[in-house]
Amino acid sequence: MSKHQTINHQELELLEREVSAKQPAKRVNIVSLKLVRESSVLYKERQIKSPEDAYKLLKPFLIEADRELFVVVCLDTKNQPTAIICHVGSLNSSIVHPREVFKPAILSNSASIIVAHNHPSSDPTPSREDIEVTKRLVEAGRIVGIELLDHLIVCEERFVSLKEKGYI
16 A cells, blocks of 8 residues: 555544544435235226226225325236325315325235326316316326326216326
8 A cells, every 4th residue: 555545544534533422323224115915895897998998997085085185006017006105185185296196006016007186176177277187197106117197187977087188
């Protein structure tokens, strides 16, 4: 080792001692990730082939809520639902972030997802925010390799498919 390398090595050791003397060590958690099944439902159709199929599956989860709920349906390569995850919002909005939407899809090895939310007002007309969120989710899906197939706005008697409206 040259004299120059020895000096740099000694300086580095002194610097490390100074830093460790000023800051206590940082504890880093060792974790594992998993989905936890809370319950299950039987889906006799087995496969989602249309927005109407998705509406029939999701309607029971969404129509009686007194606030906005946002649901993610994780699908396998044959468009069979493998998991449904529900996020509770407020009276007239639900905070939707791609990170939260795609987390369960990634953990359940989904090929694609369908998202849906209710409008407690019983008017399924998409808002500007609904359209913007849909576009963000489409782009995020492209990045992580999980396609957003549709975004439904569900009310008791009717629904709107943002795919059918041309937003996807």
